[in-house]
Amino acid sequence: MRLTLVLIVLLVSTSTVGMVNADSIETMGGGIYHKDNPLVCIMEPNPELQERFYNELLILTYDSVMLWQNNLKSYSGGNWYMMMELISFEKHYDKLVYDFPRCNIFIEFSKENNGQHIDNIDALGYAQIDFSKSKHQWAYVMIYTEAIEKETKISFCIGCSNQQEQETKHEAKLLEMDSNAIKKVLIHELGHSLGIGHYVQDLKTDNNVESIMYPNFNPFSNKNMINELPYADLEVLRQIYTSDGFGGLHGLNQSEIPMEDILFGIIENMSEMCSSCTVVIGDE
Numbered sequence: 001m002r003l004t005l006v007l008i009v010l011l012v013s014t015s016t017v018g019m020v021n022a023d024s025i026e027t028m029g030g031g032i033y034h035k036d037n038p039l040v041c042i043m044e045p046n047p048e049l050q051e052r053f054y055n056e057l058l059i060l061t062y063d064s065v066m067l068w069q070n071n072l073k074s075y076s077g078g079n080w081y082m083m084m085e086l087i088s089f090e091k092h093y094d095k096l097v098y099d100f101p102r103c104n105i106f107i108e109f110s111k112e113n114n115g116q117h118i119d120n121i122d123a124l125g126y127a128q129i130d131f132s133k134s135k136h137q138w139a140y141v142m143i144y145t146e147a148i149e150k151e152t153k154i155s156f157c158i159g160c161s162n163q164q165e166q167e168t169k170h171e172a173k174l175l176e177m178d179s180n181a182i183k184k185v186l187i188h189e190l191g192h193s194l195g196i197g198h199y200v201q202d203l204k205t206d207n208n209v210e211s212i213m214y215p216n217f218n219p220f221s222n223k224n225m226i227n228e229l230p231y232a233d234l235e236v237l238r239q240i241y242t243s244d245g246f247g248g249l250h251g252l253n254q255s256e257i258p259m260e261d262i263l264f265g266i267i268e269n270m271s272e273m274c275s276s277c278t279v280v281i282g283d284e
């Protein structure tokens with residue numbers, strides 16, 4: 001519970017100095033929440049990716065689903081259980097999501113994004129969601145395992161005029177992402193598939209809260225390791241589903257939750273979860 005107290009102290013001191021946090025986190029909108037415990041269907045990729053899949057990607061997928069499940073459970077209590085099933089390549093390669101009505105969250109891997117699935121070729125992954133029909137509500141997550149590293153290369157020109165002395169070249173290389181980066185994309189897209197939208201920054205202030213739902217990140221940074229999910233993201237799901245988790249009929253119509261409400265919700269939830277803790281809000 002040490003972490004809890006540290007967090008509360010931090011929140012109190014933030015509000016004491018009177019900083020207003022105008023950031024927010026979007027939700028996927030009204031009606032997009034799982035009415036029951038979702039079945040996560042992990043699609044075996046095509047043969048060229050299968051070696052990496054069985055050595056690494058399958059475990060990363062399992063870990064990412066378990067991270068959401070276990071962090072939500074210890075954060076708010078409740079039933080956040082997600083079942084998982086592996087579907088072989090032969091069973092799905094020529095099929096559509098509609099052919100798997102039991103699956104609520106699909107996870108699939110592809111090597112590179114050439115725009116073969118979506119228009120944005122810079123996307124490291126994407127989530128497609130259809131909750132419009134009550135019989136089969138699903139979120140489909142695609143993760144790319146390779147990304148373009150944008151590199152600036154400077155080559156010197158010998159014997160040119162002064163103005164042309166150096167020439168800057170931008171070169172793009174397609175590189176395999178490491179497991180930390182792929183796991184980060186997985187966790188982010190799973191966040192969408194559970195109902196969270198993106199973190200919206202108020203660019204006038206600089207008091208960003210930790211979240212996995214920022215829309216951009218550098219896949220080649222060495223700071224991509226995630227061991228615990230940020231409280232803000234867990235709190236958004238608690239507000240969408242309430243503390244009892246999946247299975248209740250709650251959902252949120254509001255499309256954006258202000259950061260102030262998220263931070264207040266964290267304090268409220270923490271004081272409920274820890275009856276022996278004293279939580280002081282706004283006062284020393």
Ligand SMILES: [Zn+2]
Nearest residue numbers: 188192198215
């Ligand atoms: Zn996203």
